Amino acid sequence: MSDPLPPDPEPRPARSAPGSFFSRLRALLRPAPPTDRNDIRAVLEAAHDHSVLDGESYAMISGALEVADMTVADIMVSRSRMDMLDIRSPLSELLPMITETGHSRFPVFEGDRENIIGVLLAKDLLLTWSDQTLDLRALVRPPVFIPETKPLNELLQEFRASRNHLAIVIDEHGGVSGLVTMEDVLEQIVGEIEDEFDEAAEKTIFRTGENSWRAMGTTEIEDFNHMFHVQLPDDECDTLNGWLAAELGHIPRRGERFESQGLVFTVVGADGKRAHWLHVQRAEPEPTPEHAA
Missing domain, CATH: 3.30.465.10 (Uridine Diphospho-n-acetylenolpyruvylglucosamine Reductase; domain 3)
Known part of the structure; x- marks a missing residue:
């Protein structure tokens, strides 16, 4: 009679998948990723302090974070400072204002400054101003109205999608409270953008x-x-x-x-x-x- 089979050996614990131990070890040693903007700012400051980020890069990334927390009301040009054109004024009166301010775009109103009917691009006017029968209405582009509460990051996306560079800001009652341009938004990220007209504009x-x-x-x-x-x-x-x-x-x-x-x-x-x-x-x-x- 043959000997009985030996008992089964005790089961060995399952071997870990290759690399899993080291993955867990790396997870323990590696700091957790930032979970909010304050953590991100702390990481940026540390990177700047250790010269991982230069001053310009640090300022731009910080500016992009700030934009996410800002609304149009934080940066808009107030209504009292808006340079606007009256569609009823003769061209001889409008041209000095256009050339002296150096702006590339002007809100256009009719009758009352609350009644903004569009936006005039200076380049459109300069291309046709020699035409004595020129009707400014034909050059005025439709206005874009936005609320004061619109977040800047959303506005920047809309500017890029529509290829528009200026928007009229309205308050909760529908009145004009100011204007904002794409340059205004970008300056919050990259800093002051100066051109040959800035000195004159000031x-x-x-x-x-x-x-x-x-x-x-x-x-x-x-x-x-x-x-x-x-x-x-x-x-x-x-x-x-x-x-x-x-x-x-x-x-x-x-x-x-x-x-x-x-x-x-x-x-x-x-x-x-x-x-x-x-x-x-x-x-x-x-x-x-x-x-x-």
């Missing part, structure tokens, strides 16, 4: 003759006083337009003249709410140093 006072200037109504009184060596009061008003309205007792009207501290102010551009452009001339030429007493 200026609000332009010399037009030996003894005359053209000034925007939004000119800060402090800047005006410094340039003309006068003392216009700035305790109640910040801008030239506000000061002039207070002096006249009403909204400045086109053609009105006012003299103060040796300067003659003439309103050359205005609507029912404010003066946009003023002609400034000295009542008497400013004495030169050699002739000053």
Whole structure:
């Protein structure tokens, strides 16, 4: 009689799949990926501190993170600072404003500044301005309206998809509160974008003759006083337009003249709410140093 079969050996534990032990070990040693934006910012700061990211790269990535938390209201150009064109104004009046501001796009309104009917591209006008029968309405492109609460990252995607570069911002009541451009959004990521017109765009006072200037109504009184060596009061008003309205007792009207501290102010551009452009001339030429007493 044959011997009984030996008992089955105790089962050995299953061998781990090749590499699984090392995978678990690497997982223990490797830090977990960032789970929120604060963690990402901490990683970026550490990378910058250890020279893994240079200053420019760090600023751009940080800017992209900031954009995700911002809305249009955070960066828009306020309504009081918008340079707009009245479709009813003759071309002879519009061209000086277009050339002096240096903008490439202008909101166009009809009658009231709340009634924005479109956007005019300066290049469209310059290509056809020699046509004496030109109708600006044919050049005006449809406006794009967006709410103040729109996130900037969504706006940037819409700008890219539509190839549009300017949008009119409206408040919760449907009124115009400002405008925003693609450049405004990109500057939040890459920093200030300067071009050959920026210096002129920052200026609000332009010399037009030996003894005359053209000034925007939004000119800060402090800047005006410094340039003309006068003392216009700035305790109640910040801008030239506000000061002039207070002096006249009403909204400045086109053609009105006012003299103060040796300067003659003439309103050359205005609507029912404010003066946009003023002609400034000295009542008497400013004495030169050699002739000053």
